[in-house]
Amino acid sequence: xxxxxxxxxxxxxxxxxxxxxxxxxxxxxxxxxxxxxxxxxxxxxxxxxxxxxxxxxxxxxxxxxxxxxxxxxxxxxxxxxxxxxxxxxxxxxxxxxxxxxxxxxxxxxxxxxxxxxxxxxxxxxxxxxxxxxxxxxxxxxxxxxxxxxxxxxxxxxxxxxxxxxxxxx
Amino acid sequence: xxxxxxxxxxxxxxxxxxxxxxxxxxxxxxxxxxxxxxxxxxxxxxxxxxxxxxxxxxxxxxxxxxxxxxxxxxxxxxxxxxxxxxxxxxxxxxxxxxxxxxxxxxxxxxxxxxxxxxxxxxxxxxxxxxxxxxxxxxxxxxxxxxxxxxxxxxxxxxxxxxxxxxxxxxxxxxxxxxxxxxxxxxxxxxxxxxxxxxxxxxxxxxxxxxxxxxxxxxxxxxxxxxxxxxxxxxxxxxxxxxxxxxxxxxxxxxxxxxxxxxxxxxxxxxxxxxxxx
Numbered sequence: 013x014x015x016x017x018x019x020x021x022x023x024x025x026x027x028x029x030x031x032x033x034x035x036x037x038x039x040x041x042x043x044x045x046x047x048x049x050x051x052x053x054x055x056x057x058x059x060x061x062x063x064x065x066x067x068x069x070x071x072x073x074x075x076x077x078x079x080x081x082x083x084x085x086x087x088x089x090x091x092x093x094x095x096x097x098x099x100x101x102x103x104x105x106x107x108x109x110x111x112x113x114x115x116x117x118x119x120x121x122x123x124x125x126x127x128x129x130x131x132x133x134x135x136x137x138x139x140x141x142x143x144x145x146x147x148x149x150x151x152x153x154x155x156x157x158x159x160x161x162x163x164x165x166x167x168x169x170x171x172x173x174x175x176x177x178x179x180x181x
Numbered sequence: 182x183x184x185x186x187x188x189x190x191x192x193x194x195x196x197x198x199x200x201x202x203x204x205x206x207x208x209x210x211x212x213x214x215x216x217x218x219x220x221x222x223x224x225x226x227x228x229x230x231x232x233x234x235x236x237x238x239x240x241x242x243x244x245x246x247x248x249x250x251x252x253x254x255x256x257x258x259x260x261x262x263x264x265x266x267x268x269x270x271x272x273x274x275x276x277x278x279x280x281x282x283x284x285x286x287x288x289x290x291x292x293x294x295x296x297x298x299x300x301x302x303x304x305x306x307x308x309x310x311x312x313x314x315x316x317x318x319x320x321x322x323x324x325x326x327x328x329x330x331x332x333x334x335x336x337x338x339x340x341x342x343x344x345x346x347x348x349x350x351x352x353x354x355x356x357x358x359x360x361x362x363x364x365x366x367x368x369x370x371x372x373x374x375x376x377x378x379x380x381x382x383x384x385x386x387x388x389x390x391x392x393x394x395x396x397x398x399x400x401x402x403x404x405x406x407x408x409x410x411x412x413x414x415x416x417x418x419x420x421x422x423x424x425x426x427x428x429x430x431x432x433x434x435x436x437x438x439x440x441x442x443x444x445x446x447x448x449x450x451x452x453x454x455x456x457x458x
């Protein structure tokens with residue numbers, strides 16, 4: 013850890029060699045675009061480099077911390093206006109009424125990482141995890157999107173997560 | 182709160198995956214410091230997550246390693262960044278052009294539009310007047326032409342009247358029925374020769390002769406001692422006016438024959454009219 017804190021190049025090379033693939037998978041699961049994922053991976057490592065002091069061992073594992081950086085960077089990119097425009101994405105509002113499992117889960121990437129595990133969940137749970145984890149929506153946004161009460165959203169997500177833990181064991 | 186219940190409520194996964202809200206996060210972190218079981222549950226989930234992620238990893242393109250590591254090496258080491266992402270507040274874009282300039286620009290645009298409108302208006306007027314001018318010019322030319330034609334006719338008439346009223350003018354009436362053997366193609370033909378007895382100038386005036394066909398022309402002959410002498414060609418366009426012909430000092434008869442255009446040295450065509458001096 014201290015080597016990382018001192019921005020030791022060899023330490024970061026080690027970090028890259030061990031975790032780049034795992035982090036790349038997470039990015040890929042969210043953006044589903046190899047070229048975009050390359051850019052984001054670069055950003056992720058720059059962020060790790062810059063913020064390494066902020067990592068608090070007592071709050072969790074280094075990988076968890078890096079994973080969240082990767083997730084946030086990916087979602088930020090997806091949500092950035094330029095990317096939305098370039099992909100001509102429909103706005104959330106336009107999607108509200110027609111949101112289905114097949115719409116929110118992009119094809120081709122459900123064989124890697126967490127998505128593989130998600131396959132085993134019920135559809136209604138998968139949608140919620142998809143929206144919360146991979147799209148980064150807040151519980152309130154999901155409640156509005158899916159037209160279900162906020163409490164139900166929370167409960168379903170919790171239940172889904174509990175199942176997820178069992179599946180990961 | 183029952184620790185076990187808390188652990189199995191899904192909060193652990195929610196926290197680790199970054200899905201917990203602020204209050205849940207703070208509470209969970211407190212629970213972690215206080216309860217080893219919570220910490221253990223967290224570690225366990227984190228580990229399984231990490232193992233799962235590593236197991237299902239997809240390798241990024243090979244060249245990414247060098248790109249990223251070189252970029253990191255180039256990063257300024259001193260930067261101990263602020264934790265939160267700074268939201269860039271973009272100022273509302275305001276034009277740097279001062280208000281006065283805008284008014285001037287607006288006025289200029291209005292003037293330009295107005296000027297363009299006037300241009301169109303005046304151009305249409307110009308076109309209208311230009312057309313009328315052309316029409317006037319054409320009718321003026323026409324009038325001048327008519328006028329000049331009238332003047333020519335007037336002077337011809339004056340000349341004719343002068344000839345008719347001249348006391349020294351001898352008058353020879355040539356008739357179709359005077360032609361020997363009734364050989365004239367037009368027995369009703371009639372023409373008059375006016376012969377100035379002092380100057381010996383001969384004038385011809387057609388009273389009644391058919392229009393010759395194209396390529397043919399009437400020719401006046403003076404018969405002097407039984408020999409026909411050319412006295413000139415007759416241009417029918419002068420109508421019934423007096424036309425000056427050649428100077429004939431002496432003659433007993435005048436006659437008109439129809440000849441080829443331009444005349445003939447001796448009469449060849451049919452004689453239309455003849456008259457004695």
